[in-house]
Amino acid sequence: MFDDxxxxxxxxxxxxxxxxxTAFQELVNRHCNYSLVVTAQSLLFSEIAxxxxxxxxxxxxxxxxxxxxxxxxxxxxxxxxxxxxxxxIDDEVIKVITEKTNxxxxxxxxxxxxxxxxxxxxxxxxxxxx
Numbered sequence: 125m126f127d128d129x130x131x132x133x134x135x136x137x138x139x140x141x142x143x144x145x146t147a148f149q150e151l152v153n154r155h156c157n158y159s160l161v162v163t164a165q166s167l168l169f170s171e172i173a174x175x176x177x178x179x180x181x182x183x184x185x186x187x188x189x190x191x192x193x194x195x196x197x198x199x200x201x202x203x204x205x206x207x208x209x210x211x212x213i214d215d216e217v218i219k220v221i222t223e224k225t226n227x228x229x230x231x232x233x234x235x236x237x238x239x240x241x242x243x244x245x246x247x248x249x250x251x252x253x254x
Contacts, residue, residue, distance in 0.1 A: 125160075125161040125162075126160075126161070126162045126163070126164075127163045128163060128164065129162045129163065129164035129168060130164040130165045130167075130168045148160065166187060188229060189227075190226055190227025190228060190229075191222060191227040191228075191229050191232060192222075192227065193215075193218065193219055193222050195227075196218055196221070196222040196227065196232050197215065197218045199229065199232065199233065200213060200218060200232070200233070200236050201213075203233065203236075209240070210247060211240065211243070211246065211247055211248070211249060212247065212248045212249070213236075213249045214248075214249065214250050214251060216250075216251045217239075217249055217250065217251055217253070217254050220251065220254060221235045221236065221239075221254070239253070239254060
């Protein structure tokens with residue numbers, strides 16, 4: 125996984141992107157299976173395509189946009205379930221958190237983590253707890 129790939133230099137003598145392409149092409153040649161996840165500003169993909177078009181064939185682009193209330197609720201509830209946490213969260217709490225974070229996925233989950241830590245052993249979180 126490469127986070128913030130837009131910090132790699134776009135134009136350089138030995139481009140990091142071309143080196144990545146070579147490394148992953150070699151993995152294919154060796155019959156290796158792998159997953160590659162990259163986060164970057166969306167503009168980066170068009171810049172890479174202009175410079176080294178074969179690199180973009182590695183990626184299925186998925187734009188992460190702000191969560192709606194429904195997406196935030198699903199994300200929160202799935203993570204609670206996976207963690208084996210039976211705490212329930214009122215819809216109003218999720219609505220306020222979604223509004224205050226402008227739907228930013230990371231900030232929603234960070235806010236929920238903080239809320240759960242502060243709530244301690246509470247099994248139901250209401251707006252007053254927030």
